[in-house]
Amino acid sequence: RKEVEQDPGPFNVPEGATVAFNCTYSNSASQSFFWYRQDCRKEPKLLMSVYSSGNEDGRFTAQLNRASQYISLLIRDSKLSDSATYLCVVNRQDSNYQLIWGAGTKLIIKP
């Protein structure tokens, strides 16, 4: 089983719609959680951290469920520019804070 699992997609979503992704992680010792965005052939860029209480940044909402070991990302009012691959990342304190990356979920926003 992969340490961080994501549905690869692609998710084809009309502009303006709401879309949600989930990510599951296997190591209960994981301490920090993040969503990154990666455009084709580019480096990943930090989208947002995920806090236990859930957090929101504009149209993006992230939530963490430690009991079930999953993280979610919700995008409201999706824009064409949201088209990208979204990477779920987990930072394990028991492994020298190593970042463990999911393979990503591809999102395509259609006009």
Added chain:
Amino acid sequence: GAVVSQHPSRVICKSGTSVKIECRSLDFQATTMFWYRQFPKQSLMLMATSNEGSKATYEQGVEKDKFLINHASLTLSTLTVTSAHPEDSSFYICSASLSSRSRTDTQYFGPGTRLTVL
């Protein structure tokens, strides 16, 4: 924010040659630099962690004699792919951290280097 550069951005080489990739932190001193590799449609995989002035720590399955890492200063780390083969073709990304604990909120990524070995 902090800027990390990589050079070259793209390289095409013949099988058997060695390729050096540079990673520089432009406006900060990086205690730790990380080298990742990403194959198409796959996740980033950490190859090694390098701290300035000490030997790099390689992840399991990464050959240290094939992927030579030198972190000679607080602003420069290099990755040399020795005797490259087509299976080494990948997207290599470095990141630099201000903290020895490498928390992601202090880890800044370079733009990546796409290596194609013919």
